[in-house]
Amino acid sequence: MSHYLDHAASTAPTPAALAAYVEEAGHAGNASSLHAAGRRARRVLEESRETVAACLDARPSEVIFTSSGTEANNLALKGIFWGRRSQDAARRRLLVSAVEHHSLLDPAFWLAGHAGAEVALAEVDQNGRLELAALAAEFGEASSTALASVMWANNEVGTLQPIAEVARLCQRFGVPLHRAAASAVGQLPVSFAASGADALTVSGHKFGAPLGVGALLTRRDLPIESLTQGGSQERGLRAGTVNVPAIRAFAVALAEATSTQAERAAHLTSLRDRLIAGVRRAVPDAVLRGPEPATGRLPGSALFTFPGCEGDSLLYLLDSAGVQASTGSACQAGIPQPSHVLLAMGVDEESARGALRFSLGSTSTEADVDALLAALPSVAERARNAGLTSAR
Amino acid sequence: MRVLAAMSGGVDSAVAAALAVEAGHEVVGVHMALTRNPQLFRAGSRGCCSLEDASDARRVADRLGIPFYVWDLSETFQDTVVEDFLAEYAAGRTPNPCLRCNEHVKFRTLLDKAQALGFDAIATGHYAQALPGPDGPELHRSPNHAKDQSYVLAVMGRDELSRVLFPLGGFASKDEVRAAAAQRDLAVSAKPDSYDICFIPDGDTRGFLRDRLGARPGPILDPEGRQVGEHEGAYAYTVGQRKGLALGRPAVDGRPRYVLSTNMRDNSVVVGAEELLTVNHLQGRRASWLTDPAPIFGADGPPSGIAVQVRAHGREMSAELTLEDQGETLVSRLTSGTLRGVAAGQSMVIYQGTRVLGQATIARAWRQ
Numbered sequence: 001m002s003h004y005l006d007h008a009a010s011t012a013p014t015p016a017a018l019a020a021y022v023e024e025a026g027h028a029g030n031a032s033s034l035h036a037a038g039r040r041a042r043r044v045l046e047e048s049r050e051t052v053a054a055c056l057d058a059r060p061s062e063v064i065f066t067s068s069g070t071e072a073n074n075l076a077l078k079g080i081f082w083g084r085r086s087q088d089a090a091r092r093r094l095l096v097s098a099v100e101h102h103s104l105l106d107p108a109f110w111l112a113g114h115a116g117a118e119v120a121l122a123e124v125d126q127n128g129r130l131e132l133a134a135l136a137a138e139f140g141e142a143s144s145t146a147l148a149s150v151m152w153a154n155n156e157v158g159t160l161q162p163i164a165e166v167a168r169l170c171q172r173f174g175v176p177l178h179r180a181a182a183s184a185v186g187q188l189p190v191s192f193a194a195s196g197a198d199a200l201t202v203s204g205h206k207f208g209a210p211l212g213v214g215a216l217l218t219r220r221d222l223p224i225e226s227l228t229q230g231g232s233q234e235r236g237l238r239a240g241t242v243n244v245p246a247i248r249a250f251a252v253a254l255a256e257a258t259s260t261q262a263e264r265a266a267h268l269t270s271l272r273d274r275l276i277a278g279v280r281r282a283v284p285d286a287v288l289r290g291p292e293p294a295t296g297r298l299p300g301s302a303l304f305t306f307p308g309c310e311g312d313s314l315l316y317l318l319d320s321a322g323v324q325a326s327t328g329s330a331c332q333a334g335i336p337q338p339s340h341v342l343l344a345m346g347v348d349e350e351s352a353r354g355a356l357r358f359s360l361g362s363t364s365t366e367a368d369v370d371a372l373l374a375a376l377p378s379v380a381e382r383a384r385n386a387g388l389t390s391a392r
Numbered sequence: 393m394r395v396l397a398a399m400s401g402g403v404d405s406a407v408a409a410a411l412a413v414e415a416g417h418e419v420v421g422v423h424m425a426l427t428r429n430p431q432l433f434r435a436g437s438r439g440c441c442s443l444e445d446a447s448d449a450r451r452v453a454d455r456l457g458i459p460f461y462v463w464d465l466s467e468t469f470q471d472t473v474v475e476d477f478l479a480e481y482a483a484g485r486t487p488n489p490c491l492r493c494n495e496h497v498k499f500r501t502l503l504d505k506a507q508a509l510g511f512d513a514i515a516t517g518h519y520a521q522a523l524p525g526p527d528g529p530e531l532h533r534s535p536n537h538a539k540d541q542s543y544v545l546a547v548m549g550r551d552e553l554s555r556v557l558f559p560l561g562g563f564a565s566k567d568e569v570r571a572a573a574a575q576r577d578l579a580v581s582a583k584p585d586s587y588d589i590c591f592i593p594d595g596d597t598r599g600f601l602r603d604r605l606g607a608r609p610g611p612i613l614d615p616e617g618r619q620v621g622e623h624e625g626a627y628a629y630t631v632g633q634r635k636g637l638a639l640g641r642p643a644v645d646g647r648p649r650y651v652l653s654t655n656m657r658d659n660s661v662v663v664g665a666e667e668l669l670t671v672n673h674l675q676g677r678r679a680s681w682l683t684d685p686a687p688i689f690g691a692d693g694p695p696s697g698i699a700v701q702v703r704a705h706g707r708e709m710s711a712e713l714t715l716e717d718q719g720e721t722l723v724s725r726l727t728s729g730t731l732r733g734v735a736a737g738q739s740m741v742i743y744q745g746t747r748v749l750g751q752a753t754i755a756r757a758w759r760q
Contacts, residue, residue, distance in 0.1 A: 313509060320459070382508060
């Protein structure tokens with residue numbers, strides 16, 4: 001019996017989304033073609049766009065479909081950087097939080113290495129939440145800032161960021177704000193219009209769409225350049241034949257996720273709290289990272305560090321007990337790196353190596369959590385012994 | 393048994409893992425990541441540490457239907473292999489990093505971690521045999537003499553040997569191993585062998601040392617103490633070396649010159665004629681044994697049928713052994729023939745027939 005506790009990495013498509021995908025993939029038709037088949041595909045595309053806009057409280061013209069959240073983050077960082085700098089060459093600063101996903105941080109540092117950008121990392125407290133005073137100080141250089149980017153909720157530790165305060169600062173200083181909301185959509189109510197953000201990243205396979213589709217929401221007045229050339233699709237911001245089947249499935253899954261968000265959040269919260277209390281009982285010295293339950297964290301995930309254990313030992317032992325979890329998000333050639341998120345929260349490198357993230361989805365059950373809790377005491381003990389051998 | 397198969401991404405460890413599966417063991421594949429920055433290592437297919445090697449190993453595990461993980465052993469590797477490599481060269485010795493990796497990483501850290509996680513043994517793709525003996529398992533040469541790797545395994549302990557499987561032990565040739573891989577549709581069946589030091593991707597050992605130990609120019613002397621050239625650091629020279637001396641003038645007698653010794657105290661390199669390299673006595677330190685050494689040096693007189701080998705693919709030489717300094721020092725007297733160009737820091741492995749008895753690190757070699 002297998003228990004999947006890694007929904008934050010990817011969750012299976014919902015039956016309705018999968019059925020929509022399969023049905024749509026059977027049609028010929030390029031949404032840019034002018035004949036009947038093309039018109040049909042175009043209609044599905046635009047209806048999907050309207051659905052997505054309605055679900056996220058945006059306008060249809062603000063929805064740019066991409067192949068992934070990573071692509072949307074790249075488009076936001078690079079596209080807005082280039083767009084803003086072409087209006088005013090002094091705007092070369094990128095203000096990003098230190099706990100952003102690598103698909104956001106890496107393009108920022110790429111721009112620093114290749115396009116003369118300057119990256120300012122906004123610090124977080126020990127729970128992974130932005131230090132607002134430090135952030136406010138960064139706006140001293142607002143006139144040279146091309147873009148600020150702060151995630152909605154952290155994908156590793158689940159911490160929610162102070163949305164309204166960040167948006168107010170950005171508006172006061174006239175700095176566009178991007179928010180990566182890949183972890184939030186489906187778990188929290190997300191309104192693009194009310195968020196104060198100028199751009200927002202969404203990733204389909206985190207809430208029940210198939211792999212290979214995401215979106216960037218962008219306000220129409222935001223200066224943004226395309227990263228790809230070769231077609232005028234998606235407001236000229238994303239060249240290439242549009243992936244209509246994936247987008248239709250994305251809209252179906254998003255409609256399900258947002259219409260059932262409150263029930264899902266309650267379901268995930270109750271499982272998460274069972275998991276957190278159970279892990280603490282099973283391994284008393286395990287440390288929950290990020291805020292305590294009920295205080296500004298995602299409903300569906302919890303990351304613990306297990307003193308004296310290495311994440312790869314824990315992962316192997318749980319995997320062989322049929323429980324699938326993750327050491328976090330950062331991974332290079334399969335080698336777990338100490339998480340930059342934990343390090344930014346002030347966790348020391350050795351503790352960070354003993355991190356394990358458990359994340360729940362709409363199909364998760366109490367049995368999944370209980371299987372973890374049953375396996376955990378002996379797994380942690382074994383992993384600790386193995387940790388001692390490699391330390392000697 | 394629950395067996396952890398160490399999978400480098402090469403054909404040998406792939407076949408070893410396959411044979412462990414076919415023998416009915418419950419096998420899990422593990423690739424050891426020896427650096428946290430894999431792109432720093434070679435990008436081609438010949439190393440044991442590149443990203444391609446990790447994914448080759450993963451594909452073999454897929455094919456065998458076994459779980460596969462990459463374990464980060466980079467810290468141990470850096471501390472016990474790379475740092476030791478630099479320290480040994482800096483001290484004027486010539487280390488064997490593959491042997492140190494076996495001693496500290498594969499048959500220590502990996503093995504202990506495997507045991508702590510519930511494995512009974514680890515399987516590797518070495519060409520050697522662990523055969524049952526009256527007093528526990530014995531390490532023996534592979535019947536494939538050209539590939540025999542018992543030399544680099546001699547450094548593991550007796551306890552470690554009892555927790556290791558060498559599924560390739562009975563193979564008579566590499567071609568047989570490649571055929572076994574092809575027969576099982578393993579994509580690595582035609583992958584080239586690796587030769588060089590995995591953490592020196594371009595094969596430029598001297599450049600690697602210079603970048604880390606710094607240039608330290610000094611004189612190259614002849615045996616009479618006359619300067620005949622200059623070098624950029626005596627640490628980069630190895631006894632017996634002929635190439636790369638860059639001596640402007642030929643020797644008076646016109647014959648090639650070899651490195652006879654390196655002296656770290658005055659940073660000098662001494663060169664001379666080939667015959668001055670000849671030795672018939674070897675002194676080893678840090679001896680370790682794969683058998684109880686007491687009977688070997690017991691009341692029955694000196695052990696018979698003993699041979700020593702000083703290079704990974706060198707010839708074995710008949711020898712008489714004596715222990716000095718309460719067993720701390722092992723001296724081998726070659727009884728038939730001599731060796732040439734024996735560098736301190738290499739391992740001297742003791743054989744009796746095909747069996748490995750033990751090994752020690754060479755501290756000194758001389759003729760008498």
